[in-house]
Amino acid sequence: MLTIANLIKKFQQPGGGELTVLDVPRFEIANGEQVALIGESGGGKTTLLHLIAGMLAATSGSIRIDNIELTRLSEQGRDRFRAATIGYVFQTFNLLPAFSALENVKLGMSFGNGRVDHARAMDLLDRVGLADRANYRPKQLSVGQQQRVAIARSLAGRPKLLLADEPTANVDPASADLVLNLIIDSCRDESIALLMVTHSMEVAGRFERIDRLEDINHIPALKQV
């Protein structure tokens, strides 16, 4: 479902000049496949997820998702594509503080093609065990609970690919287990492909396929030029 070929990402450096962060000759994920991505800090994992989500534009190369060539889309096109196809879970919770848990989940459906479906939003909250917290504000939820709401929100738009960037890094071990299970199980149940970045070998161990960024990316973290 995801095919990356000859992808290069360069950043403008603050001091001028360019910094090449990614050079990925080939990277693929099949439909419904679950992949853990590990690698050194600063290696470019988050950058890769941003590129796949269409939040960053590639410098060159090809990112193809469900036969859509992302690098050829305009920014607006990528926004629309992201709303319809990608779910995203961040390391820190990134719930919107002005909205209740339920409204945060509904926000996940607000920018795509589908209508805002109250029943589904409640259903998702129920699945992450927080139906009784639907009207709580993020501030009134624990860190782990916030991350579970974020998972519900990432699933709300019925994505085909879920990107998770160290979703368990900031939660306690018990919550981490719960969060991880929710992500893995939900993706399996809804046949959503999953790409999860993690530093934890324990987390990576839950996946059948574990990729190291160093194997994918020709640019090692410490030798970015």
Added chain:
Amino acid sequence: MNLLFIAWRNFRYRALSSFLTTLSLMLGVGLVVLVMAIYGIVSEAFVRNAAVGYNLVVGPRGSALQLTLNSVYYLSQPIENLPYTEFMEFFPAEERARMVREYGGDPALGERDGVYAGFVAGGYAIPLALGDYFGEFRVVGTTPDFFEKLRHGPEVDQPFTFQDGRALKTFTPENQYFECVLGSRVAAQTGLGVGDTMNPTHGDPEGKGHGQGFQIVGVMSPTGTPNDRAVFVNLEGFYLLEGHAKPIEDDAIIVPPERDPDDPRPPLLMIPEREVTSILVRNGNVMFAPGMQNRINESGRAQAAAPIGEINKLMSMIVGPLLSALLVITLITCVVAAFGVLVAIYNSMNDRRRDIAVMRALGARRGSVTWVILFESLIIAIIGGAAGWLLAHIAIYGAGTFIEQQTGVQVGLFSVSQFEWLLLPFVILLSLLAGIVPAMAAYRTDVGSNLSA
């Protein structure tokens, strides 16, 4: 969830800041509405007061504005007088002859029509004699015609009515020539009423008394015109007061009045002794007014002024610019308030960048997050504007009784002044302008860098 709802949530989330910016905009808009209302009330009051059924004021040559202020508003410094013969020019020969017989004077006056008689044709000419005071109030010498023929009210169709008593008469056996009528404010302020006596003073409020008092026979109902603060005395009685007779010139031809020897009435002033300050004229056909006005002004003896025109001139020369300046200042208040909205939203942009990035990650476009910010500033504008508008109108309505007493202008809860409807687009435009700076910041917000933990 649509963008407006998202903006509404943000508005509520930053409740204190939203409340304060909305409040400042509310005050700005409220002030503008108040000034606009005052503008409307003042101009209506002036024009209403000038609309008392007559279309021209005739008086001595000089400032037309001062003539109007004296004769219509009973304000300003007293002016010179006209000889009574000038008043007689508005009447046909037989009426003039009657005056000569009754008062005494040159019989030649009664042998021709007055030069302006033809222009009046079916209208009226009412004399006013000014110059005396009762306390701070002007004393107006006039004839019973004043109460019969003049009209007031929004349609200028309501006759004067009396809350007590009746109009003055030229002569009654009990009061002789000395009857007077009080305007409603005079009665309320002095506590005098029917049956009391009123002693005018000569020349100015501190002038010395005349000795002769006038019997109060009526108190007028409020009219919302300057007549509420005037004292009306019978012109004939006014003439008989000490010092009011003009010295007769040596070469004057006078035939004394024809008097029945049994007539108990004391003699009146003769025509050469009489003066009027001004004459209120209504032409039977208004089309004749400009022609008559020209004739009078060309005569060199008097001038004719259209009160409404004079008042409009006064409005546009002094009152108008003053109120316009006030309006500009209050509009600037709105601009300052809008600037406050800009600063408040812009200051919160640091907190919002992450929210914006999250929304973008959820698929929101740049345009959408931009609109969320613009909508928020729009919400502040609409709530602040509506609240300010409503509050100002409630305040005006609350002061309605007072305003009506002072000016005769009635204000409803939703009587909207002329340019008030422009306020809404103005405030919306302001808020959009204020929203643009933070909205552009939202537009430029980079997703990637704001999402890295």
